[in-house]
Amino acid sequence: MDNQTKHYDVVVVGGGLAGLSSAAYLASHGKKVALLERGKLGGRAVTLPIKGFNFNFGAHAIYGRDTSILKTFEKELKLDIEWKDFNPYKARYDSGTELSHVPSNVRGLFKTKILSSPGKVVFAWEVFKTMLSIDSGEPHLSIGKWLEKHNINDDVKKMMLTLASSNFFTSEPEQIPSEVFFQYYKRIFTTNKPVAYIGGGWQSLISEFVRVIEANGGEIFEKSKVQNVVVEQDRVKQIQSGDHIYDAREFVFAIPPKELVKVFSETAIENLLSHYAAYKSSKVFVYDIGLSKRVESPFTYIYDRKNQMFITDISYYDETCIPEGGQLLQAIAYLKEDEIGDKEVLDTYKEKIEALYDKHFSGWRENLAVPRVSKSAVVQEVKWNMNQEAMPICFPDLRNTFFAGDWCEGQGQLSELSFSSAYEVSKIILNKS
Ligand SMILES: Cc1cc2nc3c(=O)[nH]c(=O)nc-3n(C[C@H](O)[C@H](O)[C@H](O)COP(=O)(O)OP(=O)(O)OC[C@H]3O[C@@H](n4cnc5c(N)ncnc54)[C@H](O)[C@@H]3O)c2cc1C
Numbered sequence: 001m002d003n004q005t006k007h008y009d010v011v012v013v014g015g016g017l018a019g020l021s022s023a024a025y026l027a028s029h030g031k032k033v034a035l036l037e038r039g040k041l042g043g044r045a046v047t048l049p050i051k052g053f054n055f056n057f058g059a060h061a062i063y064g065r066d067t068s069i070l071k072t073f074e075k076e077l078k079l080d081i082e083w084k085d086f087n088p089y090k091a092r093y094d095s096g097t098e099l100s101h102v103p104s105n106v107r108g109l110f111k112t113k114i115l116s117s118p119g120k121v122v123f124a125w126e127v128f129k130t131m132l133s134i135d136s137g138e139p140h141l142s143i144g145k146w147l148e149k150h151n152i153n154d155d156v157k158k159m160m161l162t163l164a165s166s167n168f169f170t171s172e173p174e175q176i177p178s179e180v181f182f183q184y185y186k187r188i189f190t191t192n193k194p195v196a197y198i199g200g201g202w203q204s205l206i207s208e209f210v211r212v213i214e215a216n217g218g219e220i221f222e223k224s225k226v227q228n229v230v231v232e233q234d235r236v237k238q239i240q241s242g243d244h245i246y247d248a249r250e251f252v253f254a255i256p257p258k259e260l261v262k263v264f265s266e267t268a269i270e271n272l273l274s275h276y277a278a279y280k281s282s283k284v285f286v287y288d289i290g291l292s293k294r295v296e297s298p299f300t301y302i303y304d305r306k307n308q309m310f311i312t313d314i315s316y317y318d319e320t321c322i323p324e325g326g327q328l329l330q331a332i333a334y335l336k337e338d339e340i341g342d343k344e345v346l347d348t349y350k351e352k353i354e355a356l357y358d359k360h361f362s363g364w365r366e367n368l369a370v371p372r373v374s375k376s377a378v379v380q381e382v383k384w385n386m387n388q389e390a391m392p393i394c395f396p397d398l399r400n401t402f403f404a405g406d407w408c409e410g411q412g413q414l415s416e417l418s419f420s421s422a423y424e425v426s427k428i429i430l431n432k433s
Contacts, residue, residue, distance in 0.1 A: 004244050008034045010429060011239060011248040013226045013263075016043025017202075018404040018418035019254030020209035021073055025426040026252075027216035028077055034248070035213065036241055038225035044378065045415065047203035052323035053290035055372050056201040058379065059312050059330055061086070062415070063167065064191035069411065069419040079208040082199030084317040091301035093162065094359075102303070114162075119155040126156065127189050136186075137178030142386050144174025146181075162305055168384060168413055169282055171308045171334035175385040184413065197317040226255075231267045235400045239263075250429045254404045254422065256381050257391060268397040276391045276407065282383040283335045283376045285309075285349040290370035291327040295363040302360050307352050309333035311360065326369065329361060335376060346375050380414055381407035390417070393425050402428065 012023040015037025023035040040046075048055045065071055065083060074081050092099040093114060101111040115123055129135050138146060143164065147157045164173035164181060167188065188194060198205055213220060221241070229251075230238040238247040253260060257276035264270050300313040315321055315328040322328050331353040339345045350373065357364050382388055390409040394402050402425035406413075410420030 005238070006034065006244065006246050008032050008246065008248040010034075010250045010252060011036065011246045012252040012254060013239065014043065014254035014405070015041040015220070015222070016254060016405065016418065017045050017205070017415050018406070018408075018422040019043075019252070020206060020213070021419055022252050022254060022404055022422035022426045023218055023220075024077055024209040024212040024216075025073065025423065026429060027213050027218035029426075029430050030216075031429070033213065033216075033218040034246055035218065035220045036224040036226055036239075036246070037220070037222050040222060041210065041220070042202060042206045045202035045206065047201045048372070050370050050372065051290065053326065053328055053370055054201055054203070054321040055288050055290070055328070055370075056203075056314070056321065056330075057286070057374070057377065058202075058414075059314060059332075060198045060202050060205075061312075062196050062198065063412065064188050064194060064416075065196045066193045067187055067191055068416055069423045070416065072423065073419060077208075077212050079205075079212070081205065081208065083193075084197040084199050085193055086195035086197070086317070087300060088194070090299050090316075092299050092303070094302050094304045094356075096306055099299075099302075102301070115155050115159055119153060119159070122153060122156045123159055126152070126160065127185075133182075133186060135182055137180070137182040139179065140386070141178045142174060143176045143178045143181040146178040147174075162303070165308055165334065166303055166310065169284060169332070169334055169379045170383065171336050172385070177384060177386055177389075180384055183411075187412070197314070199318050200320050201318065226263055228263055228265070229267065231398070234268075234398060236398060249400060250432070251401045252404060252422075252425055252429070253401065254418075256405060257407055260403070269395050272395060272397075279381075279388045279407070280337065280383045281378045282380040283340055284379045285333040285335055285346060285353075286372075286374040286377050287331045287333075287350060287353045288314075288372045289329050289331075289357065289364060289368055290322070290372070291329070291364055291367040292323075292369040293325055293367045294327040295361045295367060297361050299360065302356065304352075304356050307333065307356070309349075309353060309356065311353075311356060327367075329357065329364070331356065332379075340376050380417070381405065393421050394428070 009031040012019045012035045027033040046057045091102040100113040161173045224241045226241045261273045261277045300316045303310040311331045404421040406417040408421035410417045
């Protein structure tokens with residue numbers, strides 16, 4: 001036996017939320033697990049400590065937490081998660097000249113100025129139908145086309161697309177396939193907890209998964225990039241990382257399609273993977289600011305409808321991300337495909353976000369301690385449109401190999417897609433033995 005070869009029941013590749021949750025679940029169910037991550041654990045769910053502030057990539061917002069797969073992981077793995085529920089009464093849509101309630105619940109719906117009174121009735125009816133699954137979308141029809149086909153009036157149409165824009169993190173909500181749209185809102189409209197943040201940010205969640213993996217004898221290898229796989233007939237036999245070979249009965253690959261193609265080059269699924277690797281991702285412009293002193297505002301969430309960008313007062317919900325007396329505000333703008341990489345356009349986003357900060361958090365400039373900008377962050381690996389669909393979690397050509405991540409088939413959006421695909425593949429593996 002080769003000294004460099006290590007043997008496991010399951011090897012998980014990729015230490016983002018999908019890989020970590022899958023490894024924790026499998027280890028806690030008695031599997032001998034190894035997790036390999038090319039860099040540091042967390043992937044895109046990163047928490048960056050800078051000068052006493054903890055900047056989370058993203059608002060670490062979990063949508064519909066009471067019906068989420070993260071909730072299932074929390075329960076089954078006994079994770080210690082401190083939930084911080086979003087306050088809808090402190091949220092507003094900014095339409096330029098006026099602020100309006102966000103219709104995320106019935107009170108918001110009756111107070112919002114975005115809809116006329118007849119519009120409110122139509123919108124409530126659309127929500128009701130979605131909850132009862134009367135509508136479940138139509139294949140080959142985007143939600144934009146669906147709204148046109150059903151002659152939905154203009155302000156209701158705008159309302160539905162505004163909601164979709166913020167939930168799907170996209171500036172082109174009309175492109176979302178209608179089935180994906182209805183499947184998502186069926187769950188969200190029936191939740192009691194539409195949005196919640198995680199106390200301690202992504203890092204607290206990562207630490208919890210690591211705790212479960214290690215408590216159950218799992219091994220974690222950071223700075224271990226997987227370069228290739230050895231395939232025998234219809235199974236992956238081994239993977240290679242540097243001088244080390246890892247063999248296992250089952251493999252979970254929780255790395256994005258662009259990486260998968262490299263690792264699976266010259267295997268039977270290389271062409272299939274290339275198809276998904278060519279997909280476009282959803283990208284956003286992130287501009288977070290750490291303030292040495294709190295700037296008072298009646299609101300914790302502002303969505304600028306015209307510019308499709310929003311600000312969240314993260315520290316209102318999670319005080320662990322600031323030094324005493326400070327404040328951490330996060331702004332995110334959804335980027336259009338032709339804007340990505342265009343320096344001039346991206347610079348205008350910085351200015352527009354600063355103007356939105358000026359309008360709602362005036363005084364931020366005097367108290368600015370740390371600005372943090374990320375010009376094009378991948379918020380979800382698959383951007384929803386009619387030409388792109390989520391990647392399957394397995395292929396018939398490789399019977400012991402599974403895939404998880406926010407580019408895979410699953411429930412919800414963003415990290416919920418990572419968790420749900422990870423949960424599904426872990427269940428399949430456990431049911432095999
Ligand atoms: C700005 C921003 C805001 C966001 N806001 C939210 C939010 O509010 N709510 C929410 O739910 N989600 C949010 N998200 C999305 C969320 O961060 C992602 O959906 C989630 O982190 C994806 O996790 P993943 O494990 O599927 O993929 P990734 O995080 O991409 O993990 C893949 C991992 O694989 C590793 N890897 C790649 N290749 C190899 C290799 N060859 N060998 C070994 N390891 C490899 C990578 O280093 C990485 O760690 C946000 C994302 C961004 C960028």
